[in-house]
Amino acid sequence: MTFGNSERGAGPGGVRLPVTIKILIAGGFGAGKTTLVGSVSEIRPLRTEEVLSSASARVDPLDGVEAKTTTTVAMDFGRIALRDDLLLYLFGTPGQDRFWFMWDELAYGALGAVVLADTRRLADSFPAVDYFERRGLPFVVGVNCFDGAQRYEPDQIRLALDLDKDVPIVLCDARRRSSGKDVLIALVEHTIRIVSGEPGTPVGAK
């Protein structure tokens, strides 16, 4: 097997290999993760299957099934071809709590994450905020402004989510491409600030 380095480079037969970059889209159920991925990129279905942890085994009774128990997780991802050799991937994180174990694989090496929040159910964003804070992965909060939901000022949301003052909060409409793009731009800007501000500090590298 051949492992190259992670720079752009030639593959077999001199083929130019693309650089792939990953952004996570997290948030509670119904916060608009799939909508956001779909508005800025071509959405693709992906199935994975995971060995059930003991915590999730209590949720999915599998009496009589042999020890090797797996469960199927359907996820969506999107791809934005920034250039022929620079591909940006957006991965929606599985919403259900019992799929937490998948987040580590998704978060590994990511540029950062967007936590989509619905102001009617702000508490649903706590687990994602906690996760990215613990992991040290740069993230922004995108407040998806649903029709009919009461509007809040970013400062009120910062207070409610107990966010660090440096974490950007972007009001957005996940259905609109330009709005989704603005959230991604805010994240990349935030990551650049973090990476350039702290020499030698690994980002999201636990």
Add this chain to the structure above:
Amino acid sequence: MVRPYVVISGRTKPSSKLDLDLLAIITATWRAPAEPWTLNPEHFSVLRICASPVSLADLASDLHLPLGVVKILVTDLSERDLVTVRAPRTIRWQDDLPILREVLNDLREL
């Protein structure tokens, strides 16, 4: 319809410790497989798709097979030097600033 795990003879883990990232880039080497009858049609599907470099996530999506199954197929092919696997770019250090700025500029122009 073939059950996914029939494709890989009931295995749920690759035979080696090749740790395949979702965004690893898989590329066919165009070598002629030795003992091609030991490969199954799905192996050949993988080889066809990664004639051009493709990420593992895209490969699994194109094949309509679960990620775990595709990891095993790719590992089989990698062990026979029929594909190369390149780890994806991970963003961690100041060295990554140029690529972050590229991503930012390209997103703004999108």
